[in-house]
Amino acid sequence: MTNVRVRRWRVAVAGTIFALFAAAHSLSGCTLPRGGDLEAQCSSDVSCDDGNPCTKNYCDTEGRCQAEAAGNFSDFVAGVCAWRVCADGEFNTLQAAADTLCEDQDTGQPGSCDGDGACIVDCATDSDCPQAEVVCSSYQCNAATSKCELTYEPDGTVIQDATATNDCRLTVCDQQGADTFAGDKVHIVFAQFDALCAAGHCNAAGECGECNIDEQCVSGGVANDCLTAFSCDTTSNICSRTCDAVGEIQDLSNELGNCQNRVCTSECGIICSADCDDTIEIDDLDLPTNVCKICASGEVVDGPNNTSPTGCDNPTYCFDGQCVGCVTDVECMNNVAGDCGTPKCDQGSCDPDGNTDNGDVPDDMNECTFDVCNNGTPSNPSKNEGAACNMNSQVCDGAANNPDCVDCTTNHVQHCPSVAGNCQQPACDGNNQCTESDDNGDLPIDNNECTNDVCTAGVPSNPSLAEGAACNGNT
Numbered sequence: 083m084t085n086v087r088v089r090r091w092r093v094a095v096a097g098t099i100f101a102l103f104a105a106a107h108s109l110s111g112c113t114l115p116r117g118g119d120l121e122a123q124c125s126s127d128v129s130c131d132d133g134n135p136c137t138k139n140y141c142d143t144e145g146r147c148q149a150e151a152a153g154n155f156s157d158f159v160a161g162v163c164a165w166r167v168c169a170d171g172e173f174n175t176l177q178a179a180a181d182t183l184c185e186d187q188d189t190g191q192p193g194s195c196d197g198d199g200a201c202i203v204d205c206a207t208d209s210d211c212p213q214a215e216v217v218c219s220s221y222q223c224n225a226a227t228s229k230c231e232l233t234y235e236p237d238g239t240v241i242q243d244a245t246a247t248n249d250c251r252l253t254v255c256d257q258q259g260a261d262t263f264a265g266d267k268v269h270i271v272f273a274q275f276d277a278l279c280a281a282g283h284c285n286a287a288g289e290c291g292e293c294n295i296d297e298q299c300v301s302g303g304v305a306n307d308c309l310t311a312f313s314c315d316t317t318s319n320i321c322s323r324t325c326d327a328v329g330e331i332q333d334l335s336n337e338l339g340n341c342q343n344r345v346c347t348s349e350c351g352i353i354c355s356a357d358c359d360d361t362i363e364i365d366d367l368d369l370p371t372n373v374c375k376i377c378a379s380g381e382v383v384d385g386p387n388n389t390s391p392t393g394c395d396n397p398t399y400c401f402d403g404q405c406v407g408c409v410t411d412v413e414c415m416n417n418v419a420g421d422c423g424t425p426k427c428d429q430g431s432c433d434p435d436g437n438t439d440n441g442d443v444p445d446d447m448n449e450c451t452f453d454v455c456n457n458g459t460p461s462n463p464s465k466n467e468g469a470a471c472n473m474n475s476q477v478c479d480g481a482a483n484n485p486d487c488v489d490c491t492t493n494h495v496q497h498c499p500s501v502a503g504n505c506q507q508p509a510c511d512g513n514n515q516c517t518e519s520d521d522n523g524d525l526p527i528d529n530n531e532c533t534n535d536v537c538t539a540g541v542p543s544n545p546s547l548a549e550g551a552a553c554n555g556n557t
Contacts, residue, residue: 136168162187163195186212193229203230217241218255250277250284283319291319339370341377374400399430406430411437420444422455450478450485468494479514488514503527505537 123145124130130139130147138152151171158165163178178184180197189212193203203221205211211221211230218241221230235241239255256269272288273279279290283298292314293299299312299321313322369377373394376385384403394405401409407430408414414425414432420443426436438458445453449471451462467480471487477494479486490498490510498508498516507521520540527535531553533544547553 134171134173135166136173137171158182163199163201188212204228205230218257249273249279250288250290285319289319292321293319339368339372339382341368341370341380341382343368372403372405374403374405401430404430408432420453420460422458422460448485449487450480467491486514489516490514503535503542505540505542 124141124147125145127140130141130149132139132147132149134149136152137149139147139149142148149171152168154169156165156167158178163182163184165176165178167174167176177197177199178195180195182195183192184195184201185192186201186203189203191203191210191212193201196202203211205223205228208221208223211223214220214232216232218235218239219232220235222233223229224231234257235255237254237256240252241255250273251270252273254269254271272286273284275284275286276294277284281290282292283290283294285291285294294314294316296312296314299314314320315322367377370382374385375382377383385400387401388399388409394400399406399409399413408427409430411425411427414427414434416432416434417425418434421435422438422440422442422444423435424437424439424442426433428436435458440455440458443453443455444460444462446462448462450465450469452465454461454463464480464482464485465478467478468491469478469480470476471478475497476487476489477491477497479488479491490508491514492510495508495510495516498510500508503524503526505520505522505524505526506518507524509517509519511517522537522540525535525537526542526544528544530544532547532551534547536543536545
C-alpha cells in the first residue's frame, strides 16, 4: 500500500531535525564549542537558548552561556506516527512500530501506524477514509483489513480537459511521470488534431487557432454577403478574408423572393475591415416563391383573391396571400349525399357538410329503419318490431342494430300460413321462420252428423258415432 502522507511527512520531519541540530550549534551569535561552553557573553539565562529541547541553558557567573543535558524523556506524536526522544542532550525522532494506535493529523480519525511513518485510518466504508492530497489518487477502504488504502487512477486517465492557458492540451494521470503539481503524478498531452477549442481548432502542436483548413474560415464568423473569399494560414492558423467590389449584388444570406437584394457598399481589400458592409435595395423582380404574394415597393404583400395562379396545384385558389381550396361555397362541389348537409367554404377549406340540410337524409336502403336528419346530424334508428316491410308481406324484427325484414316474430305471426281444422295455429321459431303449434280448439269439421270432430294433442280425427245415434234432426 502507498501513502502519499509518508513522503511529505518525512520531508517535514527531516527538515525539523536539521533545523534542531543547526540550532543546537548556533545561538544568536553564540557558538557552542566542543567542550560545551558558550563563548558569547550573557547577562541572564534568557539570553541562552540553543534551540535544542533536550538541553538546559543558563548563564554562568562568568557571563558565559552554558548547556547541559535536560534529562532523558520521550513523547509520541500520534498524527505522524513518531516518537520525539531526548537522550543525553541529543534530540531524535523514531518511527512508531506497526499497529501503534494513532490518529489522522488532518481529520483526527483513529487508525494505526504502518511502521513506515504513516497513520492508516480505520474504516468500514470508503466514506470513512480521508481525502487524498495527490491528484489521480483516492483512499478506499480495504474490507479485508478495515484500513484505508491509497489507490491510483489508470495511466492516461484525463483529469483536466484543458490547462490553465491552452485548451488544446490535456492533463492525464501518469504514475511514472515527474511530480508536476506538488507531487501529483501527471503529464500534459496534446488534444486530437482539429478538435474544437475556444478560438476554433487545435493544431498538431497543441495550440488553439482559428483554422487548420480553408473551409473552417467560411463558418468562422462571416459578417455579411460581401465577404467572398476565405483562406487559412496554416503557419499562424489565422483566417484571411477578401471582399467583393462596391455595388456588386450578393444575396447569399438574404431570403430569396423577398423583393430585395443586398448590395456591397464598400471595398475592403485582402483583409476585410469594419467598413466592409452591405445594404438592402428594392428589387421588385425578386418575386416571392409564394404565388399568392406579390412585390410592392420592396415589400412582400398579398396578391388578389379568387384567382387561379400557376403554382397553386391543390388547393387551387388564392385567398389572403395563401393557396386555398376555396373562396366561396361554389368552389366546393363534392357534396356527400345523406350527411344532412351541403358543402361550405370555411377559411379556405371545403367542409363537406358545413351547411345544415335536414332534407339530405341518410338512406341506408333498409326498410326496417328510419332515415333521419336532426339539426344536421344523420341517423338510422330501428323501426318497432312488427312494422310492415317487403310490400307488407313480412315484418321488421325490431333489432336495435342492423334490423331485418323477416317472416315473423314471436309476437307477430300474421303473415304465417294457417289451415282451418288441422288442430294447429301459426307460430314463429327462433330463426324468425313460420311454424305451427298444437291448437286442440281448431276442430276438423267434416259436416257429417254421424261423426265426431276431434283434436287429440294437435292431431285431427272424425270417429263415427255409435249405431243408432240420432241424426237429421233426430228423425
